[in-house]
Structures are given as C-alpha cells and as structure tokens.
Amino acid sequence: MKTSTLLALASAIVPAAAFAPSKSGSAKSSLDISKDEILKSPDTTEFGKIWDPLGLAQIGSEETLAWYRHSEVKHGRIAMAAFVGWWAVGAGLRFPGELSYGLDFASIPSKGLEAWDAVPGWGKAQLLLFAGLIEFHDELFYSRRSTHYMRGGVPGKNMVPGLFDPFGLSKNKSAEALARGRDSEIKNGRLAMIGFMGLYAAATIPGSVPLQPDC
Numbered sequence: 026m027k028t029s030t031l032l033a034l035a036s037a038i039v040p041a042a043a044f045a046p047s048k049s050g051s052a053k054s055s056l057d058i059s060k061d062e063i064l065k066s067p068d069t070t071e072f073g074k075i076w077d078p079l080g081l082a083q084i085g086s087e088e089t090l091a092w093y094r095h096s097e098v099k100h101g102r103i104a105m106a107a108f109v110g111w112w113a114v115g116a117g118l119r120f121p122g123e124l125s126y127g128l129d130f131a132s133i134p135s136k137g138l139e140a141w142d143a144v145p146g147w148g149k150a151q152l153l154l155f156a157g158l159i160e161f162h163d164e165l166f167y168s169r170r171s172t173h174y175m176r177g178g179v180p181g182k183n184m185v186p187g188l189f190d191p192f193g194l195s196k197n198k199s200a201e202a203l204a205r206g207r208d209s210e211i212k213n214g215r216l217a218m219i220g221f222m223g224l225y226a227a228a229t230i231p232g233s234v235p236l237q238p239d240c
Contacts, residue, residue: 058177063091067098067180067207088175095174098181098207101214108217111137111224115240124148137240138228159185181207 060082069075075082082090114137119130125145133140166184167173174180183189190196195203227234 058087058091060087060090062177063087063094063180066204067094067211068204069208069211091175091177091180094180098211098214099183101211101217102181104214104217104221108220108224111221111240114140136228137224159183159188179207181210 064075064082081093114133115135117135119133122130124130124133125148128143128145133143162185163183166186167178170184171182172178174182195206198206223234223237224240227237228240
C-alpha cells in the first residue's frame with residue numbers, strides 16, 4: 026500500500042472530539058469532573074449551542090469525553106502543520122541542503138503526496154518514532170508535573186519540556202487571554218482538518234473539490 030494511502034487513512038480516523046449535547050446535566054463522576062466542566066474550555070459553541078449531531082458526547086464517561094477533547098486539540102495542531110506544509114511545498118518553498126544523503130530538498134516534487142512519497146522510508150520511520158516519543162513523554166510528564174487532562178487538566182497542553190511554548194509567548198498572558206487562545210486554536214484546528222482532507226481529495230480524485238488546482 027502506498028504511503029500516501031496510509032497517510033489518508035490516518036487522517037480519516039481523527040476523533041470527532043469536543044462534540045457535546047446542547048443540554049447536559051451530567052452528574053459529577055467519581056473523579057469530580059463533569060461534562061459541562063470539560064466542555065467549558067475550549068469553548069466550541071457554534072450558533073448558540075454545542076455541535077453534536079450524532080450525540081457522541083453521550084458515549085462513554087466524562088473521562089472518555091476529556092480524552093476526546095485532548096485528542097482533537099492535538100489532531101488539529103497536526104492538521105494545521107500538515108496544511109501549511111502542503112501549501113509550502115506547492116508554493117515552491119524548500120529548505121537548503123539535503124533531506125537525506127543524495128536527495129536535495131530542492132528536488133522534492135511540488136505536489137503534496139508526491140513529496141511525501143519521495144521521503145525515504147527511514148525518514149518516515151523517524152517521524153513516526155519522534156511522534157511516539159512525544160506522546161509517551163507527554164503522558165509521563167502529565168502524571169508528574171500537572172493535573173492530567175482526564176482529571177480536569179488543560180486539554181491539549183503538551184507537557185514535554187520546551188515543546189508546548191518554547192518561546193514563552195503565553196508566559197505573561199492572563200487566564201482570560203489563554204482561554205480565548207484555546208477557543209481559537211480548537212476551531213482553527215477543525216478548519217485545518219477539513220482543509221487537509223480537501224487537499225487530499227483533490228490530489229487523489231481529480232475534480233472532487235471545485236476550483237481547487239492540482240496539488
């Protein structure tokens with residue numbers, strides 16, 4: 026199976042997180058966390074209510090919903106990075122030097138999936154290994170440095186030192202400003218997931234996305 030197909034399958038299983046019922050009166054769980062509190066921030070209210078046409082927030086416990094929220098924020102960040110990366114490759118932007126021995130960045134194709142297929146297998150393996158290490162240490166540091174997101178902690182906050190906010194941009198922001206930033210981030214992440222899948226559809230099924238040029 027081509028790596029581009031694997032990439033699409035991975036994107037298709039992004040959790041539909043943070044979807045909650047418009048009316049919830051869920052009781053406190055044994056961990057003293059309710060669905061209302063989980064959904065309070067990031068605030069994803071659209072058109073006066075929380076978007077949940079399939080009632081997904083009814084499935085599972087409060088802890089399950091907290092995991093959904095955390096997953097959606099992180100998948101949204103990945104989608105934003107993927108969308109910008111796809112655009113950058115299509116726009117002809119390249120790093121100097123070599124991607125691997127004998128393969129210059131300048132020689133990478135301009136179409137997104139062709140560029141991904143041009144990356145050597147070991148390069149793909151390094152990306153997956155790096156992501157796995159981040160996930161492992163994220164859970165490890167969550168249990169040691171802060172309140173876990175399934176226990177009422179901030180969803181999407183990566184606890185790996187230096188990774189969540191390496192430039193300290195949020196250091197002097199108020200709690201209100203940080204909350205607004207989380208609200209914007211999760212919504213931008215949703216748009217990026219839709220945008221990325223649009224790019225993939227246009228690249229694999231010609232004409233499937235109106236007005237979309239070859240990408």
